[in-house]
Amino acid sequence: MPNADAPLLEVDDLRIEFRSGREIVRAVNGASFTVRRGETTAVLGESGSGKSVTAAAIMRLLASPPAHITGGRIRFNGADVLGAPMAQWRKRCGRDIGMVFQDALASLNPVFTVGWQIAEPFKAHGVLPAKAALERAVALLGRVGIPEPHARAHDYPHQFSGGMRQRVMIAMAIALDPSLLIADEPTTALDVTVQAQIMDLLLDLQRERHMAMVLITHDLGVVAEVADRVAVMYGGRVVESGLARDVLPRPAHPYTLALLESVPRSDIEQQQLNPIVGSPPNMATLPSGCAFHPRCRRATSECRAARPPTVKVAPGHHAECFYAQQVFDGR
Amino acid sequence: MLAYLTRRAVHSVIALTGLVIAVFFLARLTGDPTNLYLPPEASREAREEFSRKHGFDRPATEQFARFVGDVLDGNLGFSLKKQRPAVEVVLEAYPTTLKLAAVTLLIAISLAIAVGALAAYRPGRVFDRVGSTGSLIGASAPDFWVAITAILLFAESLRWLPTSGTGGFPYWVLPVTVLALRPFGLLVQVVRGAMMDALASAYVKTARAKGVAERSVIFVHALRNALLAAVTVAGDIAVGMINGAVIVETVFGWPGVGKLMIDAVEQRDFAVIQASIMITAAAIFLMNILIDLLYVALDPRIRHQ
Ligand SMILES: Nc1ncnc2c1ncn2[C@@H]1O[C@H](COP(=O)(O)OP(=O)(O)O)[C@@H](O)[C@H]1O
Ligand SMILES: [Mg+2]
Numbered sequence: 001m002p003n004a005d006a007p008l009l010e011v012d013d014l015r016i017e018f019r020s021g022r023e024i025v026r027a028v029n030g031a032s033f034t035v036r037r038g039e040t041t042a043v044l045g046e047s048g049s050g051k052s053v054t055a056a057a058i059m060r061l062l063a064s065p066p067a068h069i070t071g072g073r074i075r076f077n078g079a080d081v082l083g084a085p086m087a088q089w090r091k092r093c094g095r096d097i098g099m100v101f102q103d104a105l106a107s108l109n110p111v112f113t114v115g116w117q118i119a120e121p122f123k124a125h126g127v128l129p130a131k132a133a134l135e136r137a138v139a140l141l142g143r144v145g146i147p148e149p150h151a152r153a154h155d156y157p158h159q160f161s162g163g164m165r166q167r168v169m170i171a172m173a174i175a176l177d178p179s180l181l182i183a184d185e186p187t188t189a190l191d192v193t194v195q196a197q198i199m200d201l202l203l204d205l206q207r208e209r210h211m212a213m214v215l216i217t218h219d220l221g222v223v224a225e226v227a228d229r230v231a232v233m234y235g236g237r238v239v240e241s242g243l244a245r246d247v248l249p250r251p252a253h254p255y256t257l258a259l260l261e262s263v264p265r266s267d268i269e270q271q272q273l274n275p276i277v278g279s280p281p282n283m284a285t286l287p288s289g290c291a292f293h294p295r296c297r298r299a300t301s302e303c304r305a306a307r308p309p310t311v312k313v314a315p316g317h318h319a320e321c322f323y324a325q326q327v328f329d330g331r
Numbered sequence: 332m333l334a335y336l337t338r339r340a341v342h343s344v345i346a347l348t349g350l351v352i353a354v355f356f357l358a359r360l361t362g363d364p365t366n367l368y369l370p371p372e373a374s375r376e377a378r379e380e381f382s383r384k385h386g387f388d389r390p391a392t393e394q395f396a397r398f399v400g401d402v403l404d405g406n407l408g409f410s411l412k413k414q415r416p417a418v419e420v421v422l423e424a425y426p427t428t429l430k431l432a433a434v435t436l437l438i439a440i441s442l443a444i445a446v447g448a449l450a451a452y453r454p455g456r457v458f459d460r461v462g463s464t465g466s467l468i469g470a471s472a473p474d475f476w477v478a479i480t481a482i483l484l485f486a487e488s489l490r491w492l493p494t495s496g497t498g499g500f501p502y503w504v505l506p507v508t509v510l511a512l513r514p515f516g517l518l519v520q521v522v523r524g525a526m527m528d529a530l531a532s533a534y535v536k537t538a539r540a541k542g543v544a545e546r547s548v549i550f551v552h553a554l555r556n557a558l559l560a561a562v563t564v565a566g567d568i569a570v571g572m573i574n575g576a577v578i579v580e581t582v583f584g585w586p587g588v589g590k591l592m593i594d595a596v597e598q599r600d601f602a603v604i605q606a607s608i609m610i611t612a613a614a615i616f617l618m619n620i621l622i623d624l625l626y627v628a629l630d631p632r633i634r635h636q
Contacts (some may be wrong), residue, residue: 061536087545094542106533110632111555124543156631172541 006078008180009035009058009214014052014072016236017064025283027053029236029291030072035180035229040206040213042223043246044259045233046280051216052102054233055184057082058214059099060089076180094121098173099191100202102185104165108157114141114168115153121175140171144201163194167201174205181206182214187222195219199226220263224248232256235281235291242317252311252328255292290321298323335619343616347609353399354459354608355601359391364599368411385411398605407609408602412595423590425495428580428587431506432572439511440518444561446553447522451530462519470516474575478509478582502509506583510575514568518561525560529553559630565622571612580585 016028024167028050035041043051056062058074058081074081076097081089093099096156101107109117115137122133134153141149144167157165166186183202187195199222206213217223223230227244232253253256261274278295281287287294293303302322311324321327365381386397397605401408408417446466450459485505486494492501529535530553538552539545573589580589588607595603627633 056536059540061539063531090539090542090544093540093541097540099537099540101533101537103533107537109534109538109552109556111559113629120538120543121541124541124547156635158632159635169537172537175541 002237007034008037008077008215010075011054011058012073012075013055014057014074015070016050016062017068017070019068023284026234026286027067027283028057029286031233031236031238032072033229033231033238033241035212035214037179037212038210039228040215040226041229041231042227043214043216043231043233044218044220044223044256046047046259046276047218048280048283049233050236050283051182051233055099055214055216058151058182059093059097060086073314091125093179095125095176096178097180097182098176098178098182100166100169100173100181100186102188104162104169104189105157107169108165113154113156117152117157118168118172118175121172125153125176127176136175137171140175141168144168144205145172145197146171162190163198166190166194166198170201170205172197174209174211177209178211180197180212180214182216184216185218186215187290188218218263220248220260232259235286236283237291237320239292239321240319242314246314246317250328250330251311252317252324253292253321254296254298254323254327256319257327258295298327335623339616339623340622343612347612350612351609352395354605355395356391358596358599358601358604359394361596361599362410363387367599392571401431402609407606410595410600410603412598412600412603417600417602418421418610420603421591421607421610423474424586424588424591424607427585428576428589430586431503431510431587432576434503435507435510436514436568436570436572438507439515440561442511443515443518444522444554444558447519448526448549448557450519451523451526451557452549454527459523463523465521466516466523468516469512470518470520472512474509474578475582477512478505478579481509482582495582497585506579506585509583510572510579511567513571513575517564517568517571518528521561522557523559526553529556532556559626562622562626562629565625566619569614569618569622573615 011034012032014028014031016024018025018027019270031039031050031054033043043054045051053062053067056078057069060081062069070084074094086116100108106115115134118137118140119130119133122136123129123130127133128136138149138153141153146152146164146167150215152160157168160168166189170186181202186202187198202213202215203226215222215227218294223244228242228265230241230247231238232240232247232255234255240247240251247256248260251260258274258276262276263273276295281291281294288307290296290299290303290308293299300322308320308322308324310318310320312318313324313328319328363382364385365378365387369378369381379388386394388398398408406416409415410417410420413420443466444463450462453459482494482505485492492504496502530549532553534556535548535552538548543552576587577589577592579585580587581593584590588611592604592607594600595607
């Protein structure tokens with residue numbers, strides 16, 4: 001039995017590329033972060049920074065080709081993920097780790113009832129026979145807030161609204177009480193009013209079941225509210241990480257700082273919004289040195305020439321920048 | 332539903348009317364059947380008597396009017412050759428063709444699903460290359476050429492199988508294989524394409540993330556969706572089977588409707604030609620409705636529209 005303080009999930013120097021024809025897209029370039037039991041780790045970053053690919057790699061859902069994991073390690077509960085035989089790893093999926101995807105309509109099978117799909121993990125893992133599994137599915141539908149779960153279990157995904165479909169996805173992901181839930185932008189596709197409800201549901205479930213959660217999101221307000229830790233991704237690397245209560249008020253990476261200034265936040269007063277200048281890097285032709293340098297106000301020749309070191313600005317708070325300490329100190 | 336059935340029926344009746352008119356007059360262009368049915372030494376009176384009895388002495392348009400009247404009365408005419416109502420002759424031949432078609436379809440569909448699904452699972456690998464190329468050849472090879480080649484090779488040269496006729500298992504091998512080739516080829520292509528899409532879909536990722544075993548991911552989650560695409564070509568395949576049956580039955584001496592039609596053309600047995608075409612058209616109509624119902628049954632999104 002692994003020790004209770006040991007990290008639940010460790011992603012260490014993960015590297016993933018997509019090869020198609022002559023082009024190589026380096027989607028993840030040495031990303032590292034840790035998730036502890038019962039904690040919520042928010043993964044932040046612009047679109048294209050490698051968040052979803054990292055999540056898919058943890059679940060081993062990347063199709064190869066085109067995806068190739070060229071380096072790094074993932075450990076779950078201390079055990080190697082990437083090296084395990086696929087059939088054996090598959091038995092952990094759903095049972096120990098659940099996943100909620102962004103697009104619930106596409107992520108639910110259109111030709112099976114939601115009851116059947118929620119019952120499936122129980123059957124696939126040999127936990128319950130079909131009939132009992134369906135009863136559990138109905139109970140889960142009720143738990144995630146679907147009215148009349150008995151009747152709705154026999155409906156198909158297209159008969160639900162976007163928010164209700166995401167509830168179905170969540171019910172499916174938590175069916176077997178996993179110790180980790182990975183939620184990849186679970187509310188991005190939803191109406192603003194529904195977003196908060198889904199987030200509340202996720203948090204309730206997390207507390208109720210003592211789940212750890214990797215929450216991939218754009219919503220910094222949500223991060224400030226729910227995250228224990230944050231990992232900020234840029235160009236396929238985690239450029240800053242630490243406790244949310246340390247990082248958000250006092251970031252040490254210019255990108256995190258820019259990100260915080262660029263989006264509206266519900267949690268703090270903002271004078272004005274400053275969109276980040278320039279556009280996200282092309283992952284097939286990443287800039288040399290620090291990938292953020294072409295867009296960085298502080299960039300110097302040093303930033304172009306070499307990859308910056310990981311600077312520890314405070315206990316458990318790291319940033320990958322030559323000037324991390326200055327940014328952290330507000331200089 | 333009723334509106335849909337009516338619309339389909341109206342379309343079918345219009346198409347069938349055109350077809351029947353064409354067949355009726357084309358058949359009569361092949362000549363007067365009198366010479367075929369009476370011996371060369373038959374007297375002039377006997378010939379005129381035969382023509383008059385069957386109405387062949389009247390102008391074609393008048394014959395047609397009479398034919399339409401009879402059809403509306405439910406009378407599809409009388410077989411010159413068999414000296415029995417044409418309907419009986421045609422319906423008698425049907426079970427033989429249906430048996431051949433059912434066995435062929437069963438084999439073609441199950442093989443195509445297995446081959447298409449496995450080819451899609453590892454695209455570009457040896458199995459996929461062999462399966463895809465083979466199915467492309469199967470889908471495009473002319474039935475007639477394949478049938479003759481098969482007879483020459485397996486029946487004439489190697490003498491492994493009978494050339495023609497009906498009977499036990501050996502008699503089924505060549506006709507079923509030749510007839511299955513095209514639907515098999517077409518279905519492999521369709522199933523392979525649909526399976527590739529399904530296997531790359533988000534719902535398949537979800538299934539894997541739930542810990543569903545790979546076998547069920549392929550044969551339950553992906554295949555169940557890919558079958559929808561297969562059903563969309565079922566109508567083409569059904570019509571193709573009828574075309575194929577005409578050739579295969581003729582070449583292999585299989586006493587079904589296909590052979591009956593060809594024989595009836597040779598014998599200028601007009602009523603049998605017309606009756607077999609009309610009954611076949613009705614069968615295609617029914618089949619298309621069944622296919623549509625199957626599609627509705629398979630796709631809940633359409634069911635709830
Ligand atoms: N199947 C794929 N083939 C090629 N490139 C891909 C594929 N999936 C993702 N990528 C690339 O990987 C990079 C990271 O993508 P992703 O992880 O989805 O970003 P995000 O942070 O928005 O979730 C992007 O540049 C994207 O274009
Ligand atoms: Mg993403």
